[in-house]
Amino acid sequence: MAVAGIAVARDGVPYILGKLTEIRTTYGKQGEVKWKNAKSRNGLVHEAYIRLLFELVSEGRLHFHIRFSRMDEYDHRKSGPRRKIDTVSKAFFQLLLHRPVAFYGADADIYIHPDDGDCTRLLPDQINALNFVGRRMCGSKNIVKVVQPRSSEREPFLQLLDCTLGALAAFRNRRHEKDGISNTKKRLATLAFELTEWPDIHGNCWQKKKLNRWNSVPKIKKGSAAGGTSLG
Template sequence: MYFTDESSQTADTYLAVGGLAVPRPYIAGIVADLDAIKAEHGKTGEVKWKGAKFKGGIVHRAYIDKLFELVSANRVHVHLRFSRMSDYDHRLSGERRRTDTVSKAFYQLLLHRAVGMYNEKCEIDIVADDGHCTALLPAMVKGLHTDERRKYDRGYQPSVRSIIQRSSAAEPMLQLLDVTLGALSSYRNDRHNDGETGPIKKELAEYAFEKTGWESIDGNCPARNRECVRWNARPIIKLKG
């Protein structure tokens, strides 16, 4: 399974789209662990980055810990793609403009990470957090098959079986991704230093970055890496202007 979500798509300098790759047999156990974290701290309902102030961020810190515990155990992989939104002329992205720029960022993440990294081993079902930016993804399965044959043909059948939208409120795995994606997006946009974010989100953003083990939020991880990957994308041609 490959769960995907976005952050900072509206007003920040850098858009972040993220993917969480997890074998299906592990999901039930992970969800049970997340339920236990919530029960321990009296949290009901959805766990989202925007609600990180709950009890001083204790649940959100536990979600970050759980994600990187799973990464260390090679039970999940997490991939983040950052792109500077000012590098794109959203008028050229499509009728929905900025929304279509975000949609195309999702497509690139799915093609080069979900497909490019796993098509030799897996049949991939993709679950996207529902919203306008992911609304067109379910219709892009055939396009991914075509681009997979062009770019990653390893003699296998097309790897993506389905793409569906699902509410994060009903999908704990999307919530697990959302918290760390939101924290690292905040770090990428330097919001932890803007004096306005507040101490809880500042601490969580810095904590999540430390857990990655990256020396910098800039640049890209080596192409062979899968476990915890950052990708600072740039358009081939700067479209704006």
């Protein structure tokens, strides 16, 4: 499993939207650009989105944060009544708390717009928890102003994120080596990892704001009496 986010300053939004529009115009792309529809016929658009994300990181216009974890290491019964959905929901919460809140909370107001769905539906209810812990982390009050899921069909930034998230998740889980995945996705997964310039997909580089990798493991794995996560 992987969850991820991008951090963009408000005044940087128009420039990035313009670059996304250029790509869509160049390739005559209509409709949503998502990892799941990265097929041979339209893989060039997804490749352009992946390359753009890393160009923006290099230029300092965007930060990228990703959190990996193995679903089979978690006892989903302990996550909540929705089992796996609650496990993923908690992964989103941890990512929000330990990345945007911890990294930017002392200097900026934070507006969060995750992709809508079952796993993010309850996140708006956690804004007080994010601000409570964020105050202890950063010494600032009311850091998070909004947590409002949006539909990726209408939100270009979520589509930009999803292409690289999907590619790196495939590489991390080694799905790009399996016969069942298309050659297009194999190529894009390898490309995304190469563009990170990371020596390895495992471990953490949590101190780096621009391009941040977090491989999380439960403090006590499935089958034990208690649970949690750590920066392992």
